[in-house]
Amino acid sequence: xxxxxxxxxxxxxxxxxxxxxxxxxxxxxxxxxxxxxxxxxxxxxxxxxxxxxxxxxxxxxxxxxxxxxxxxxxxxxxxxxxxxxxxxxxxxxxxxxxxxxxxxxxxxxxxxxxxxxxxxxxxxxxxxxxxxxxxxxxxxxxxxxxxxxxxxxxxxxxxxxxxxxxxxxxxxxxxxxxxxxxxxxxxxxxxxxxxxxxxxxxxxxxxxxxxxxxxxxxxxxxxxxxxxxxxxxxxxxxxxxxxxxxxxxxxxxxxxxxxxxxxxxxxxxxxx
Amino acid sequence: xxxxxxxxxxxxxxxxxxxxxxxxxxxxxxxxxxxxxxxxxxxxxxxxxxxxxxxxxxxxxxxxxxxxxxxxxxxxxxxxxxxxxxxxxxxxxxxxxxxxxxxxxxxxxxxxxxxxxxxxxxxxxxxxxxxxxxxxxxxxxxxxxxxxxxxxxxxxxxxxxxxxxxxxxxxxxxxxxxxxxxxxxxxxxxxxxxxxxxxxxxxxxxxxxxxxxxxxxxxxxxxxxxxxxxxxxxxxxxxxxxxxxxxxxxxxxxxxxxxxxxxxxxxxxxxxxxxxxxxxxxxxxxxxxxxxxxxxxxxxxxxxxxxxxxxxxxxxxxxxxxxxxxxxxxxxxxxxxxxxxx
Numbered sequence: 001x002x003x004x005x006x007x008x009x010x011x012x013x014x015x016x017x018x019x020x021x022x023x024x025x026x027x028x029x030x031x032x033x034x035x036x037x038x039x040x041x042x043x044x045x046x047x048x049x050x051x052x053x054x055x056x057x058x059x060x061x062x063x064x065x066x067x068x069x070x071x072x073x074x075x076x077x078x079x080x081x082x083x084x085x086x087x088x089x090x091x092x093x094x095x096x097x098x099x100x101x102x103x104x105x106x107x108x109x110x111x112x113x114x115x116x117x118x119x120x121x122x123x124x125x126x127x128x129x130x131x132x133x134x135x136x137x138x139x140x141x142x143x144x145x146x147x148x149x150x151x152x153x154x155x156x157x158x159x160x161x162x163x164x165x166x167x168x169x170x171x172x173x174x175x176x177x178x179x180x181x182x183x184x185x186x187x188x189x190x191x192x193x194x195x196x197x198x199x200x201x202x203x204x205x206x207x208x209x210x211x212x213x214x215x216x217x218x219x220x221x222x223x224x225x226x227x228x229x230x231x232x233x234x235x236x237x238x239x240x241x242x243x244x245x246x247x248x249x250x251x252x253x254x255x256x257x258x259x260x261x262x263x264x265x266x267x268x269x270x271x272x
Numbered sequence: 273x274x275x276x277x278x279x280x281x282x283x284x285x286x287x288x289x290x291x292x293x294x295x296x297x298x299x300x301x302x303x304x305x306x307x308x309x310x311x312x313x314x315x316x317x318x319x320x321x322x323x324x325x326x327x328x329x330x331x332x333x334x335x336x337x338x339x340x341x342x343x344x345x346x347x348x349x350x351x352x353x354x355x356x357x358x359x360x361x362x363x364x365x366x367x368x369x370x371x372x373x374x375x376x377x378x379x380x381x382x383x384x385x386x387x388x389x390x391x392x393x394x395x396x397x398x399x400x401x402x403x404x405x406x407x408x409x410x411x412x413x414x415x416x417x418x419x420x421x422x423x424x425x426x427x428x429x430x431x432x433x434x435x436x437x438x439x440x441x442x443x444x445x446x447x448x449x450x451x452x453x454x455x456x457x458x459x460x461x462x463x464x465x466x467x468x469x470x471x472x473x474x475x476x477x478x479x480x481x482x483x484x485x486x487x488x489x490x491x492x493x494x495x496x497x498x499x500x501x502x503x504x505x506x507x508x509x510x511x512x513x514x515x516x517x518x519x520x521x522x523x524x525x526x527x528x529x530x531x532x533x534x535x536x537x538x539x540x541x542x543x544x545x546x547x548x549x550x551x552x553x554x555x556x557x558x559x560x561x562x563x564x565x566x567x568x569x570x571x572x573x574x575x576x577x578x579x580x581x582x583x584x585x586x587x588x589x590x591x592x593x594x595x596x597x598x599x600x601x602x603x604x605x606x607x608x609x610x611x612x613x614x
Binding site: 034042043044045066068092093094095096097099157159161199216221222225226227228230231233234238239241242245247248252256259260263264266267268269270272 | 307308309310311313315318320321322327328329330346348352355356357363379380382383385446450451466467468469471472474556557558559560561571575576577579581582
């Protein structure tokens with residue numbers, strides 16, 4: 001969020017989804033910006049990721065417990081669609097083509113006031129390589145908003161780790177493990193704090209990681225790692241745009257997404 | 273030519289065609305009849321940096337056993353062709369019952385990936401192909417009428433859109449039509465509508481993609497027609513002039529009939545090329561408003577679970593579509609060929 005614009009409009013830093021929407025409305029009504037909100041809402045994978053974030057924030061789960069059967073056609077799904085529509089109504093009309101690079105550019109050009117963006121982009125914006133100093137100064141990274149009545153921020157945590165293949169020889173595995181451990185010593189982590197959000201000893205949070213850390217502390221969920229989640233993500237990405245453009249109702253959209261997912265999950269052997 | 277000589281003459285191309293066309297198409301067809309194995313799932317406790325959870329994972333060893341027993345996957349007959357991703361007859365039936373008007377039925381059918389892609393692909397093909405022919409001919413006639421000294425540079429400039437890689441060309445236009453790009457901003461000022469966006473409206477996106485299609489393919493038609501114009505004989509043109517034919521009449525009754533075989537050739541190439549439209553959809557990030565069969569194939573194959581069966585089925589249907597499109601043109605050529613004396 002941009003603290004200068006929030007001050008100019010006389011609003012406190014938004015914490016919930018309703019706060020974000022109210023702030024956007026105030027900024028628009030005050031005539032400061034016509035399209036104050038940006039999110040990674042390009043049709044396809046990106047838009048699906050926004051749905052995943054908001055849906056988990058609404059307390060939803062994607063599948064029937066212990067099964068690959070879809071379970072998004074419910075109140076949380078409907079509320080998520082409405083939230084997406086409300087947020088994108090404050091976005092530039094091109095929002096269905098927005099990827100992570102294009103909204104970062106919008107921010108650096110000072111054309112938006114509130115942005116739901118990937119935490120990994122914080123460092124790039126704050127480095128000031130592409131943005132004017134006043135934009136960098138106004139940029140505040142905060143936790144993803146929570147949904148009313150829910151506790152965890154509407155976002156997912158993506159993290160990297162090490163893997164060693166099971167068929168590696170013991171000697172190679174040991175050497176690789178030592179090399180990788182050497183790469184995350186507290187000194188090395190401390191020396192490279194601004195490059196990533198490290199999940200280990202020696203890490204000092206920087207302004208660039210403040211949002212990610214706050215979301216994690218708020219109890220944000222990791223991205224669901226079930227094997228059929230990728231198919232759900234694709235089904236979401238292919239079918240959300242119709243709802244936002246008004247060619248399909250929310251109920252129809254959720255039904256279409258479930259039907260698309262079931263077709264793919266059958267062909268991939270997850271459902272019969 | 274003797275049959276034996278003909279056989280040895282054609283053999284190298286025959287081998288190449290079998291290796292590089294027939295076998296791959298055959299293997300894609302076989303793939304399209306199969307779906308993945310049943311995945312053996314089990315629940316494990318998974319501990320990450322944010323706590324431990326019960327998680328479902330694929331039992332790799334058990335799934336690997338199934339895979340070794342049947343490397344192609346489970347045989348599924350034509351189910352890939354009839355499922356929701358492709359012809360979707362049962363889904364269309366349900367939609368028909370639920371709709372209160374034909375427009376409502378069309379709107380619902382446009383959520384089915386195959387029919388949605390087909391709608392754009394066919395519109396694109398049948399709008400772009402004739403426009404490319406017309407524009408190509410017009411540029412060729414124009415360039416041919418220029419003084420010799422100007423022709424070289426003009427030809428070079430006219431060919432540029434074809435030289436630009438399609439993905440790069442569409443990306444450049446994509447930036448230009450952005451609401452902050454030179455064309456997008458100019459349009460907003462001209463129409464006096466700050467919310468006008470070429471990328472947001474389905475209709476405008478379709479028009480933009482087709483304009484791009486014509487822009488990038490017209491040079492091909494132009495250069496073929498221009499080459500053809502160099503072979504138009506002088507005598508019938510002079511005779512037509514003496515008979516008092518205007519410039520338009522000379523073009524209509526002498527030049528165009530002479531160029532007809534070239535027009536058939538360009539039509540064939542363009543029908544095939546346009547039916548495979550792909551790059552502009554990616555370049556313009558237009559998948560919210562327009563998808564094509566080739567885009568669907570791409571979409572099935574990327575992502576963390578590549579859907580080979582669905583991709584293979586769409587590929588086969590694309591080939592079938594090209595055959596259906598080309599048949600009338602080829603039949604016409606064949607009839608002309610037979611008429612010309614054999």
